[in-house]
Amino acid sequence: MKYNLLLQAKLLGLWLLMVAGCVSMPKSIFESQSKAPSKNTELKSKEYINAHLGNASNIAFGQSGLLYFTDQKNAGKIKKIQLNLYSEPKSFMDLSEWISPFNQVEPKAEGLRVDHLGRILIAEAGTGKLLRVTPDARKLEVLADSYDGYRFTTVKDLAIGQGDDLFVSSPFSGTVYRIRPNEGFIGILNEDLVRVEGICISPDGSRLVAAEPDASRVVVFDIPKELIPVESWTLVDFSPTGVEPRGLTFDNEGLLYVGLGEKKEVRVFDLELGEQIQTFDSGDEANVLRYFENYLYVTGGKGVRRFPLD
Numbered sequence: 001m002k003y004n005l006l007l008q009a010k011l012l013g014l015w016l017l018m019v020a021g022c023v024s025m026p027k028s029i030f031e032s033q034s035k036a037p038s039k040n041t042e043l044k045s046k047e048y049i050n051a052h053l054g055n056a057s058n059i060a061f062g063q064s065g066l067l068y069f070t071d072q073k074n075a076g077k078i079k080k081i082q083l084n085l086y087s088e089p090k091s092f093m094d095l096s097e098w099i100s101p102f103n104q105v106e107p108k109a110e111g112l113r114v115d116h117l118g119r120i121l122i123a124e125a126g127t128g129k130l131l132r133v134t135p136d137a138r139k140l141e142v143l144a145d146s147y148d149g150y151r152f153t154t155v156k157d158l159a160i161g162q163g164d165d166l167f168v169s170s171p172f173s174g175t176v177y178r179i180r181p182n183e184g185f186i187g188i189l190n191e192d193l194v195r196v197e198g199i200c201i202s203p204d205g206s207r208l209v210a211a212e213p214d215a216s217r218v219v220v221f222d223i224p225k226e227l228i229p230v231e232s233w234t235l236v237d238f239s240p241t242g243v244e245p246r247g248l249t250f251d252n253e254g255l256l257y258v259g260l261g262e263k264k265e266v267r268v269f270d271l272e273l274g275e276q277i278q279t280f281d282s283g284d285e286a287n288v289l290r291y292f293e294n295y296l297y298v299t300g301g302k303g304v305r306r307f308p309l310d
């Protein structure tokens with residue numbers, strides 16, 4: 001009952017937000033580009049890794065450098081390809097063969113991740129589901145598609161936490177869901193109203209960082225051990241500049257990379273120092289970011305680019 005009331009309150013808050021057209025934000029570490037300590041925009045050497053990834057939108061890395069991706073033209077089909085210049089993509093799964101349309105909306109994969117067992121996790125935005133697929137694509141599980149009797153609206157991204165924790169963003173309902181498949185638990189992480197899209201987990205697993213494009217900010221949740229909702233705090237506020245953060249990822253050193261979408265920039269933050277330490281040209285739109293084997297991979301616009309992080 002408590003969570004039901006919480007969800008209803010969030011939906012009411014979203015309606016009021018749409019009517020009002022604005023909302024006050026909590027104070028952040030970085031209030032704007034002008035107030036954040038930063039260096040001049042740098043040029044990094046970028047590499048386009050394969051011509052077949054020219055229309056890739058979402059990506060995830062599996063074992064031995066296997067890359068799973070969706071195409072901008074058909075997000076319901078997931079393909080896979082080896083990470084080298086001359087590899088040919090192979091079909092992995094067509095979601096339309098497994099999932100029926102809902103309200104005439106076809107299934108499509110928005111967020112992709114690969115877990116420690118090589119299973120592919122999918123934030124399926126078309127019908128609102130969290131899916132898990134075996135590496136051989138012979139078994140598909142629906143891990144979650146509703147909460148307290150209410151179907152998920154569009155889900156945008158997912159993140160893998162510690163233990164059995166999975167997190168899914170649902171911006172239209174103003175919710176970040178916390179899911180433990182082995183326990184059959186589906187709950188809500190956020191106590192406050194947020195419409196986040198891209199999400200990622202800090203290397204130590206203690207924090208969930210989320211991009212909220214409509215509010216031009218990046219927020220952080222300190223993940224509680226208890227299965228209770230918590231309030232977010234604002235890490236960086238881009239609202240004075242109108243910049244919309246999109247993609248997020250951490251490297252092994254704990255540096256946070258934030259892709260700024262159509263601005264074609266990536267900004268790097270050191271959370272321990274409380275500083276923005278770098279800005280560089282992403283070569284095209286920076287909508288999805290992934291870190292893999294000392295490279296930052298960026299998708300958006302035309303092709304997947306990678307940047308060495310030595």
